[in-house]
Amino acid sequence: MPAAPTSLTLGSLRVDTPVVLAPMAGITNAAYRRLCLDQMRTQGASGLFVCEMITSRGLVERDDTTLKMLVFDELETVRSVQLYGTDPVYVGKAAEILCGEYGVAHIDLNFGCPVPKVTRKGGGGALPWKRGLLGQILEHAVAAATPYGVPVTMKTRKGIDDDHLTYLDAGRIAQESGCAAIALHGRTVAQSYSGQADWGAIAALVDHVDIPVLGNGDIWEAADALRMVEETGAAGVVVGRGCLGRPWLFRDLASAFAGEPTATLPTLGEVAAMMRRHAELLCEHMGEERGCKEFRKHVSWYLKGFAAGGELRRSLAMIDTLATLDRLLAELDPDEAFPLQALGSPRGRQGSPRRVALPDGWLDDADGTDVHLREDASETDGG
Incomplete structure (x- = not known):
């Protein structure tokens, strides 16, 4: 090995x-x-x-x-x-x-x-x-x-x-x-x-x-x-x-x-501090309004496995200012231990197998050099 x-x-x-x-x-x-x-x-x-x-x-x-x-x-x-x-x-x-x-x-x-x-x-x-x-x-x-x-x-x-x-x-x-x-x-x-x-x-x-x-x-x-x-x-x-x-x-x-x-294995208090730092960096780079919106998607990932209540999670996923974030993070139990059951488990999107969308006739010629459909200048995805 x-x-x-x-x-x-x-x-x-x-x-x-x-x-x-x-x-x-x-x-x-x-x-x-x-x-x-x-x-x-x-x-x-x-x-x-x-x-x-x-x-x-x-x-x-x-x-x-x-x-x-x-x-x-x-x-x-x-x-x-x-x-x-x-x-x-x-x-x-x-x-x-x-x-x-x-x-x-x-x-x-x-x-x-x-x-x-x-x-x-x-x-x-x-x-x-x-x-x-x-x-x-x-x-x-x-x-x-x-x-x-x-x-x-x-x-x-x-x-x-x-x-x-x-x-x-x-x-x-x-x-x-x-x-x-x-x-x-x-x-x-x-x-x-x-x-x-x-x-x-x-x-x-x-x-x-x-x-x-x-x-x-x-x-x-x-x-x-x-x-x-x-x-x-x-x-x-x-x-x-x-x-x-x-x-x-x-x-x-x-x-x-x-x-x-x-x-x-951070405590919930340490996780909350990381969440605050993440949101702060987003706001520094994007401005507070957009930065807070961008942060919302991360809330469920940070809190995966913790006992934070559903209403608090929903409120955190709707923050619009850092002041609101600070107030909500203060409601978390800082001493709660990291949930060991969350270790080693998949995170993020998983989905299921699916048929692949391809251009017409794409599989007919593996040695081709043409792409007949125009690339979209604003199309973005991190696949």
């Missing part, structure tokens, strides 16, 4: 701890990335914290919504952005803008999103079926980023469904195109977030390519991350839903990869 890696190298970029915060739409904004970064820094470590996904066309056309997403905290010295696109030229232009104008240190390309509005246009997890197109997009991105010394990686899934697997071809194409690494979510698009992630597929991809492979899927605790790299040989892990309402998971991950595994 191989020893767990202690760092991660992506081209010219070295990451202290082999842990990546997965880009999640509406979640991994500057405030949340800062919150997670602060937790790692308590252990004297840092990972890679990826901005929520933006569209290449939106960036190239200077779409206002897209540009507002490209905000970084003052302590983010390593800027990482995930880019979505189906047009090689637009992806290349967007990569050049990110490197030249925003000073990013890492670009990740999204080929794993399972959301129907993305896959029905041939994007996200549907795109690797078109091997030629995948190669062109990766080559344009790498060519644009290389003069700046910025590594390009890609994230994908096993395939569209069990009958249309793409991950091994995608790994080969990523390597041939000059990508610094590939991240694999061990589910198909059809699975969405249901069922269990197939870590065996991650191990198979590790054996198939020479570039680093990052494993993604079902990392709920730091021990899961260690077990994944030990079982698969992955160079690192990508953590998504497991950190929802638990930014301190990154503290545990830093300790685990440093050989000092621990499990942070």
Whole structure:
């Protein structure tokens, strides 16, 4: 059984701890990335914290919504952005803008999103079926980023469904195109977030390519991350839903990869303090009105398993000012112990398997290079 890696190298970029915060739409904004970064820094470590996904066309056309997403905290010295696109030229232009104008240190390309509005246009997890197109997009991105010394990686899934697997071809194409690494979510698009992630597929991809492979899927605790790299040989892990309402998971991950595994079990009072800090950061970056609205979605994740009453939860999920938040948080029992039953359990969206929405005739030609449906400049999702 191989020893767990202690760092991660992506081209010219070295990451202290082999842990990546997965880009999640509406979640991994500057405030949340800062919150997670602060937790790692308590252990004297840092990972890679990826901005929520933006569209290449939106960036190239200077779409206002897209540009507002490209905000970084003052302590983010390593800027990482995930880019979505189906047009090689637009992806290349967007990569050049990110490197030249925003000073990013890492670009990740999204080929794993399972959301129907993305896959029905041939994007996200549907795109690797078109091997030629995948190669062109990766080559344009790498060519644009290389003069700046910025590594390009890609994230994908096993395939569209069990009958249309793409991950091994995608790994080969990523390597041939000059990508610094590939991240694999061990589910198909059809699975969405249901069922269990197939870590065996991650191990198979590790054996198939020479570039680093990052494993993604079902990392709920730091021990899961260690077990994944030990079982698969992955160079690192990508953590998504497991950190929802638990930014301190990154503290545990830093300790685990440093050989000092621990499990942070905050009291409800400590959780309330984290909630307040999260809301405060959102308000700093977005203004109080929008920041409070953005915070609402996080309440149920932070309070999962705690005994806080339904009425208080509903009120917290409707806050409009920090003063209101302070008043409501004061009603929580600060001494309540962390609910152990919440450990190791899925968080966030799960859903059920479904038929994948695809463009007409998409599966007829796996070597095609055309996407006939126009990419929407304002379409965003962090798949």
